[in-house]
Amino acid sequence: MATFVAQRRVEFANTDMAGIVHYVSFYRWFEEAEHEYFRSLGLNIMEKQEDGSYIGWPRVSASCHFEAPAYHEDILDIHLRVERIGLKSLTFFAEFFCREKRLAYGRMKTACCVCGLESGLESIPIPQRYLDVIEESK
Numbered sequence: 001m002a003t004f005v006a007q008r009r010v011e012f013a014n015t016d017m018a019g020i021v022h023y024v025s026f027y028r029w030f031e032e033a034e035h036e037y038f039r040s041l042g043l044n045i046m047e048k049q050e051d052g053s054y055i056g057w058p059r060v061s062a063s064c065h066f067e068a069p070a071y072h073e074d075i076l077d078i079h080l081r082v083e084r085i086g087l088k089s090l091t092f093f094a095e096f097f098c099r100e101k102r103l104a105y106g107r108m109k110t111a112c113c114v115c116g117l118e119s120g121l122e123s124i125p126i127p128q129r130y131l132d133v134i135e136e137s138k
């Protein structure tokens with residue numbers, strides 16, 4: 001996939017008592033970048049179906065490596081790409097840059113699921129309409 005780039009400014013609430021960005025913020029920005037990527041393709045990360053259930057993308061694994069700290073007011077460029085398209089899952093790879101220096105990188109794997117409030121999560125093969133646009137963005 002051509003790399004999708006999202007941008008975030010480090011807000012005060014993203015930082016911790018050490019004055020640097022708390023690691024949880026990187027996971028949140030990673031997820032937000034992924035959702036922005038879906039939106040850019042005309043997809044919704046929670047798509048309602050006729051029976052009232054939703055197709056969604058819960059995470060089955062997440063990892064992040066932190067190489068340098070980020071600070072309040074820094075502008076971060078989040079470079080996101082689909083690393084692997086599985087039968088029922090997508091693996092995203094993201095890198096976080098500030099002034100072209102890489103601060104962190106990580107992976108998130110999401111399983112395509114039917115999400116019902118009562119029935120819970122049921123993984124399904126990724127529907128073709130998602131594959132069409134995701135593969136085209138590669």
Ligand SMILES: CC(C)(COP(=O)(O)OP(=O)(O)OC[C@H]1O[C@@H](n2cnc3c(N)ncnc32)[C@H](O)[C@@H]1OP(=O)(O)O)[C@@H](O)C(=O)NCCC(=O)NCCSC(=O)c1cc(O)c2ccccc2c1O
Pocket residue numbers: 031045046055056057058059060061085086087088089090109110111113121122123
């Ligand atoms: C999600 C599950 C229901 C899947 O269980 P199932 O037994 O059906 O899984 P499969 O074995 O068929 O695997 C499907 C697919 O996923 C890969 N996979 C599964 N588990 C892992 C794992 N631990 N590590 C790596 N990969 C895994 C597997 O290889 C298959 O991929 P293929 O490409 O090979 O087909 C079940 O696992 C479950 O219920 N898990 C708990 C999910 C959860 O609670 N996650 C944490 C919170 S979810 C979340 O934060 C979230 C974020 C969002 O952005 C969302 C966006 C939109 C909707 C929902 C969101 C959301 O919930």
